[in-house]
Amino acid sequence: MKKRNFVILFFLAGLILLHCMPDRMPPAPVENTRPQFVQFAAEDSGAYAVGLRDPITMFFDEPMDLSTFPGNFTLESPKGVIPGSFSQQDSIVVFTPSQDMAPASYYTATIRGGVQDANGNSLTLDTEWSASAWFFSAGQYSENGFPRVFIADRSFDKLYLVGNFHEYLSESSEVIQPRGMAFSPDGQHLLVVSKQLNGQVSVLNPATFGKIQDAAVGSGPEEIAVAADKLFVTDVTGRTISVLGVPGYAPLATISFQDGFSPRDIAYNPANNRVYVSNNVLNRPGTFKVLDANTFQELATLENLLSGRRTEKLQASTDGQWVVIQQEQTDLILLLDANTNQVADTIIIPVPQNKDMDIYDNQLYVGSSGGFLFKYDLNSRVLTATLTFPSRCDGVAVAPYGEILYATTPVDTLIHVVDIETLNLIRSAKVTASTIAKLVVSPENYTSP
Known part of the structure; x- marks a missing residue:
């Protein structure tokens, strides 16, 4: 009888000890591969007669974190920078101007390496890296x-x-x-x-x-x-x-x-x-x-x-x-x-x-x-x-x-x-x-x- 009680107590102690031990199971892996910028849309590259509110489309190889774009994207001409908002569908990010672009102006859209994917990985650590496309607005x-x-x-x-x-x-x-x-x-x-x-x-x-x-x-x-x-x-x-x-x-x-x-x-x-x-x-x-x-x-x-x-x-x-x-x-x-x-x-x-x-x-x-x-x-x-x-x-x-x-x-x-x-x-x-x-x-x- 004493032997049986000892076994039970030993088993319960083991359960308590197991419960108190930290979880040693490996966590789910976090993706750490840098995203890739693929290209600007064809209609945003070297185009002319572009509408004054036309959006700018950017292609990546995976979904991106839109909150990282405002400081790493610009649309500008010699007349100034155009403000706007960002939206996303799958791995396609779209910048939509919130005001008209200047007519008959040479615009440059620039994306920089600080934009990040959904897991916090940036395009690059190179602070000088950028990609750009130009177009000429309608007039x-x-x-x-x-x-x-x-x-x-x-x-x-x-x-x-x-x-x-x-x-x-x-x-x-x-x-x-x-x-x-x-x-x-x-x-x-x-x-x-x-x-x-x-x-x-x-x-x-x-x-x-x-x-x-x-x-x-x-x-x-x-x-x-x-x-x-x-x-x-x-x-x-x-x-x-x-x-x-x-x-x-x-x-x-x-x-x-x-x-x-x-x-x-x-x-x-x-x-x-x-x-x-x-x-x-x-x-x-x-x-x-x-x-x-x-x-x-x-x-x-x-x-x-x-x-x-x-x-x-x-x-x-x-x-x-x-x-x-x-x-x-x-x-x-x-x-x-x-x-x-x-x-x-x-x-x-x-x-x-x-x-x-x-x-x-x-x-x-x-x-x-x-x-x-x-x-x-x-x-x-x-x-x-x-x-x-x-x-x-x-x-x-x-x-x-x-x-x-x-x-x-x-x-x-x-x-x-x-x-x-x-x-x-x-x-x-x-x-x-x-x-x-x-x-x-x-x-x-x-x-x-």
């Missing part, structure tokens, strides 16, 4: 279509049409030796100077790319300037300026000069209603004429503004304060004060030679044969941005809304779409010839098949 350039771009090919008597933002669409042989191009004051007609012995300005419909009419001008026309009710065309061979009325393009006057002056490049300044003309005579490249746009009278003859080389282009600044003079085959750009007719300042581009330029909102964009596109603030004359191309940049044209610009690089037969603010490249497209040069952008948008 006026993408409302109801896109602008059309017309490119002159002087060697093969052709015009090329680019639409749908960056697609080569077609070509036309209706204009012989195309030179200067512009749009009519109402934006409904593309005007192309045809450099023939019997000179013409060809009037085209930008929607159909078909010719409407030819308007006769002087011999060997080169460039064109457009005022509110008339056109001015320089006749290099005839050494005159032809003036055509708008609308209708009937001849109004022929301006001639008695001192051997031969008109070359031309610009109209609406701020003072004056026309500025450079000289084509090789031994007098620094001579310029200033004309009244209504009476066609000569207001001033400016001497010795340039030496050695003639002009590449003339253009009035947006506010009309300056007439910007670009000298061909050099690095020199002059700023002529439109009130005093005196050279107020100069700009020397870092890499010559001058090939083309355009102005929008007093920002100057210069293409050079060195393969560069330069952006200058005309008010301060400061170089604010540079874009490098693989070959020379022969043509530059800002779209009328001032959101994008187009540039040509003939050696590689490309036309490029560029963000006007940052000079970031958005798209490039092939054109069929290596002799493309100057271009013009339509003031209206079009839908193209």
